[in-house]
Amino acid sequence: MIHKRIKDPKWNLLTRFQLAWEVDQWQWEIGEYTYGKPLVLEPEMAMLKIGNYCSIAPDVTIALGNHRTDLVTTYPFNVLKEYWGNFPEHYEDHDTKGDVIIHDDVWIGKNSIILSGVEIGTGAVIGAHSVVSKSVAPYTIVAGNPARPIKKRFSEEICNRLLKISWWKWEKEKVEKFLPLLLSNDIEKFLTEAEKS
Incomplete structure (x- = not known):
């Protein structure tokens, strides 16, 4: 188990401890002393990498995938296929833009959402309630929906x-x-x- 590999086990707020099963299951990489427990959606769709000393506030969501919008419906029939007959083979109703990479010493504010395919640079700050749909440069403060650069630290x-x-x-x-x-x-x-x- 991953929580046995944490160098200082008294840190039960560490993300690696909080997400131990998911880290093992999906081979995510979570750095030392990063704390907080984000909700990770569609964990099988892409990789999640979080660096050292990151601060993840409550109610942060990381979406590694999302419903497809190029189909007639956005309804996730594939997730609920046991309820439906005549289900096509090799059908995907979810898509991803790629891995989420959060570098070291990043602070993610409460209720923020990080979308797939995003890379957040070292030392960046994500303001509370932000929706991050594009990558963020190191030491940049972003906020809003969609998140936009406010200033360099x-x-x-x-x-x-x-x-x-x-x-x-x-x-x-x-x-x-x-x-x-x-x-x-x-x-x-x-x-x-x-x-x-």
């Missing part, structure tokens, strides 16, 4: 330095050492110290 130079440092890949001991700087708004000091280490 940092300058391009700072974003590139953060991506190069990749603190979310550090061992726990190094993260703990840098915790006071990680939790400060003195980004330049954090970057300078991290680049020296």
Whole structure:
């Protein structure tokens, strides 16, 4: 079971623990210290990859597939085929635009919906109640339905330095050492110290 492979089992809020059966069943990849339990729809349709240190608020939905809209009906007869006679072979009433990839240190706000085929870059923030139908660049804040960029969290130079440092890949001991700087708004000091280490 996946929950036995979690390095620090006291973290029962971790997404890997919360979705242990689904992670094993569908071979999803969920990073270290990511927490929250999203509702994942159509899990068999595509892969789900979530990085380290992501924050997933309550009532987030990730749709790996959806009803087809190019058929006469959008009704999911295939899901309920045991109730119907004369059912055609090789019929699919659901479709996907591809895998959902959520990189490291992403914050997804309450009641947001992530649609299939979307990639969310490292450090991005998804505002509450957003519908994400297109990929999101690293360190970008998006919100709305459909989600649109509001602003970059940092300058391009700072974003590139953060991506190069990749603190979310550090061992726990190094993260703990840098915790006071990680939790400060003195980004330049954090970057300078991290680049020296």
